[in-house]
Amino acid sequence: MVVSSLSLSWISMAISSKLNLPQVTSISPCNNVSFSAETSSKEESHSQRRPLLLGLAALTTALLPASSLFAQEIPENYRAFVDFSDGYSYVYPSDWRDFDFRGHDSAFKDRYLQLQNVRVRFIPTDKNDIHDLGPMEEVISNLVKHVYAAPNQRANIYDMQERTENGKHYYTFEYQLTSPNYSSTSFATIAIGNGRYYTLVVAANERRWTRVRDKLKVVADSFKLLDI
Known part of the structure; x- marks a missing residue:
């Protein structure tokens, strides 16, 4: 042989x-x-x-x-998740672990603080670009107040940013959801490509937000679409 x-x-x-x-x-x-x-x-x-x-x-x-x-x-102390079949990638803190998050394609969480996590989901769309949804301020405001926020939650949007990489456009924004007994703050990045509307959300308890904000912003800014 x-x-x-x-x-x-x-x-x-x-x-x-x-x-x-x-x-x-x-x-x-x-x-x-x-x-x-x-x-x-x-x-x-x-x-x-x-x-x-x-x-x-x-x-x-x-x-x-x-x-x-x-x-x-890949920044130091992060790992990369790359999904060639569904057309996206992002980085997350290297000490986080994957877990099942209902209705999402991928998710990772802090090993000790489960509410500190990142998750990605997508839905079909006939739009070709995030700009097709309308002005950034209007799109993000409607999304946070009418999709992300529950009826008993108050929504505050702190920041909105747009970036373009390889001809693809992304909206990243910071928002807070407050209910009578709980408050959380998150970054979200949305984009459209491959006939899909993608959403990445990375969140933490409001009490920890000031300590982990910069760390989680890296995750939000790392989200990228891959051609499939």
Whole structure:
């Protein structure tokens, strides 16, 4: 048998459409791919190994651009979540853990403070861009007051920002929801692409907001759409 063992130690997970990328600064697959072979001739070895090497090259080419790109952009003490099948990515604090949040596609929370979390959801839309919804102030005000806020909650919007990356537009805003017994503050980022209306919300208890605000703003600003 030409190839008796093949080690791909540079891939630490099964190939999938959703990746959880740790903090890494470089990937060197050539140093971590090992082969062992027994051949009867150099010609036979070369002819039989060539298709395998070509396959590895194609796999490396497919995975490295995306993983290297996100590795360069991951801030210290954060991890990246990349969903190629649903077309989005973002970073979250590295000590948070994933959990199921009803009606959402992905979610992570603080291991000790469950109300400190990030979650992403999307719904189908016939709009092509976030600008198609209307002026930013009007869109955000209606969303916070009539969608995010419960009937017994008072909504306050503190800040609204727009950014554009690779031709895609994003609205990020800070808002507070206050009820008689509880108050929370959040950042939200919304965007439209791939025939979907995406929403990322990262929140914390109001009492902790001043301590974690900057940390959570990194999460909100990191949300990006991927073409699918």
